[in-house]
Amino acid sequence: MRKDLIETWKKRINQLRREEKRFINLNPIQRGGILSPEARKILDEFADGYSLCDWCTGSLYELKRPPVLEFLEDLASFLGTDVGRVVTRCREAKYIIFKTLAEPGDVIVVDGLAHYSTFLAAEAAGLKVVQVEHSGYPSFELKLEEYQRRIEEIKRTYRKPPALVLLTHADPTYGNLGDVKKVSKICREEDIPFVLNAAYTAGVMPVDCKELGVDLLVSSGHKSWAASGPIGILAMRREYAAKVLRRSSSFPKKELAVMGCPVLGLPLVTLMASFPYVMERVKSWESELEKTRYLVNKLEEIQGTIQLGVKPKQHHLIHMESKGFEQVSKRVKERGYFLYHELKERGVVGILPGRSKHFKLSVYGLEWGEVKRVAEVFQEIAKKYGVM
């Protein structure tokens, strides 16, 4: 150990302050993870390492104080399915499904706009991935009927159907919302397990597995459930639980794939404390979409600026292409960073530093006044640089 390490870190702790917290943050991954007031109140209470475990009798899933057992039941009910679990991350939930419903070497079908962690989870589980295409620029709409064709191809090539099919409910690049029923219908007819990656949707908008025909759902607590990170959600129909949640042979109280208690402390407590808040807020999804569409309209008034992805928006993640701001970036000293700095000066952060031609943003959960301010700020900057 280096001699100066303690002194160095005493100083560094002061740099841990997060000045971004005082700004309006438009980063799409940040909007759905802002804590509810109820969750914020409980932070100090459960901040210590194992503070959730005072009343444990051997399994987190059976814990009654705090009411984890009841929470998991009600979480499943809220999602319109039978069994709910919390795991360390959404990608972990995918990995658990891949590992328990498929064998290494098996093929799965996923949408071509899936999150990178879907591919990582498949690679870690030793699976081959076949992708379903999208329409390309500018709407990047998934060709969902292709799921059928891919399944046929796989059956011909490998003499067995894919181990499972996955659809990313709202893709992380364009925020296109997939038509879940189209895919679930194909899967039901082909008798293939259907997984919905609801990392960006469940918790911010209504998602009902029964109505949508979803067999297994994964989601992200820190992305969309007003919870501290990291925490994932894994929910499924009863018939899948025996395989996915198989118990350890040596420790029959413990579920093998999650290796016992998967998550504890603040990620789980804040998820629970925000649960009523989340159940309420999904009812306001339509008004969130209004804010999203309002902002898109205002941004498209800037020169050479269009929304990519399907129009009108069905999800809060917005991906803009701005040839106007790109032009500016070519003639200013700061290059692409001008947009980040101009926004920050006006109290807005969350656009990736350096980006000007393409940028993602979201106003999910902001008040109307703030949404209007965000639109004004972008237009102010556009006018300052003569692209509006």
Place this chain on the structure above:
Amino acid sequence: MRKDLIETWKKRINQLRREEKRFINLNPIQRGGILSPEARKILDEFADGYSLCDWCTGSLYELKRPPVLEFLEDLASFLGTDVGRVVTRCREAKYIIFKTLAEPGDVIVVDGLAHYSTFLAAEAAGLKVVQVEHSGYPSFELKLEEYQRRIEEIKRTYRKPPALVLLTHADPTYGNLGDVKKVSKICREEDIPFVLNAAYTAGVMPVDCKELGVDLLVSSGHKSWAASGPIGILAMRREYAAKVLRRSSSFPKKELAVMGCPVLGLPLVTLMASFPYVMERVKSWESELEKTRYLVNKLEEIQGTIQLGVKPKQHHLIHMESKGFEQVSKRVKERGYFLYHELKERGVVGILPGRSKHFKLSVYGLEWGEVKRVAEVFQEIAKKYGVM
């Protein structure tokens, strides 16, 4: 979704309060995970979902603001090794090692006092486990020289050496501290990777991988590093990094076994904020052992009460056997629960409800005045029930 769910959970949130927080908590898993004052100050700042990711450029491990990159380097240095990583849990760190250094069907050797999660991680990775025996009641001392014999047996039976050897530094049942060098010497001579499970030691006592001959170390942030749960630590010599931290073939910035960014938010921020505190506190390990031994002496003054495990204590986890308290439990209405209730009435919690013959406890990190108070409380109860 059930109609009354929102109202039910609004009420349940109030039950989330943790009255145990106001008591002296003797649960051994709780003592090393109590936050440092510095970590407690930063809770609100990083409580929102992705609050750590404002400045991300694609990989948590390269993040400079907050200084995750530097933290991982300094964490490795503090542990006397080359490469440091944070993962979701200590068991995840074991699983990652098992999955990357062994093939399904391979054999590994572990101590017979290993934590259940070691067996779960091995089962999940498809490994066979051979155990090294201990001496049994009352000291339960591991026969560390048996590692050699087990390795020979495996080489004879399977025509190849075990894929790796694991020792639990301080076992979770008796708090016996293993003689690491004895095992690392055997592994070095046999050229077998040696893993130390330091979940209960690194972060509360000095652990230097280089000095101890450890190839790979795993530890638990919420158990022993004054961090919020869940967070695990994975550290290793450089030569193992290529295999254990192999990058994804499709996403070359992402490490495959951890599937990209493994942990974020408060678990990681509190681990970082507590780092100088932890580096300081391991220097006081000897005085922590004095407190531990003092309490053992006082508890052994109670009738029929002895400390199990090796004596004198080399670790803060104490396992007591009390035939005196067991006798009491047989004649009182509350049965074994009397001890829990009597302790709680006196401001002390953390002994598992119902336990009286065997119980585990720890006074790690308590002030001397509190340690003395704990000893008095136990003796008061013993006197009240006539077993002292």
